[in-house]
Amino acid sequence: MMEQENKTPIIIVGTEAEARLAMDIAHALDVMIFGLFTDEKEDLNKEINDIMVVAELDTKDANTLLDDPKVQVIVAEKDPTLRKHYLALVEGREAGTASFIHPMSAISPYALVGMGNIAAAGLVVGANSKIGNMNLFGAYVSVEMDVLIGDYVTIQEGARIGREVEIGDEAFIGMGAVIHPGVKIGKKASIAAGAVVFQDVPEEATVFGNPGKVA
Numbered sequence: 492m493m494e495q496e497n498k499t500p501i502i503i504v505g506t507e508a509e510a511r512l513a514m515d516i517a518h519a520l521d522v523m524i525f526g527l528f529t530d531e532k533e534d535l536n537k538e539i540n541d542i543m544v545v546a547e548l549d550t551k552d553a554n555t556l557l558d559d560p561k562v563q564v565i566v567a568e569k570d571p572t573l574r575k576h577y578l579a580l581v582e583g584r585e586a587g588t589a590s591f592i593h594p595m596s597a598i599s600p601y602a603l604v605g606m607g608n609i610a611a612a613g614l615v616v617g618a619n620s621k622i623g624n625m626n627l628f629g630a631y632v633s634v635e636m637d638v639l640i641g642d643y644v645t646i647q648e649g650a651r652i653g654r655e656v657e658i659g660d661e662a663f664i665g666m667g668a669v670i671h672p673g674v675k676i677g678k679k680a681s682i683a684a685g686a687v688v689f690q691d692v693p694e695e696a697t698v699f700g701n702p703g704k705v706a
């Protein structure tokens with residue numbers, strides 16, 4: 492998690508709903524947003540919720556700002572493929588990439604959280620859980636103890652992840668889904684909103700219903 496100093500300038504990469512979530516977290520943390528970066532030239536100089544889109548990614552202007560070691564970058568994008576792409580454009584510059592966790596969250600001091608994660612209010616993470624990099628958590632997600640979450644995972648609002656669950660890279664867990672203890676969710680699997688999962692889910696499979704069944 493980010494040990495915030497309120498004078499640390501934050502650049503948010505993205506202009507959609509996830510960027511607005513990051514802005515909300517920034518206000519809750521009382522940090523300064525320098526501006527938004529986009530990969531769409533037509534977005535330049537627009538204002539989104541009073542924050543200006545200041546630069547297009549992979550341009551001289553963007554790279555100049557990213558070469559400031561005081562800057563922290565938050566990649567705020569729903570699509571995991573775009574998250575990877577944006578991170579690749581940021582890596583190698585002097586700016587840091589940090590996690591952005593809402594202060595109304597409860598993360599065990601015995602849990603490990605990687606870099607680049609974004610979490611809305613109400614995230615709970617139990618002891619000895621390990622969260623990878625570049626994940627996106629909606630509001631009031633519950634992650635029990637001894638859970639392993641990979642990279643580029645999206646877990647939507649109100650989902651509940653039981654003890655000793657493993658979630659592979661780029662998996663998607665829909666709003667209000669429940670993953671029972673010990674279940675393994677494969678890479679790029681998709682769990683529909685409200686699904687209740689009792690059994691392991693193969694890679695790239697889609698699960699619906701209660702009890703959850705592979706489509």
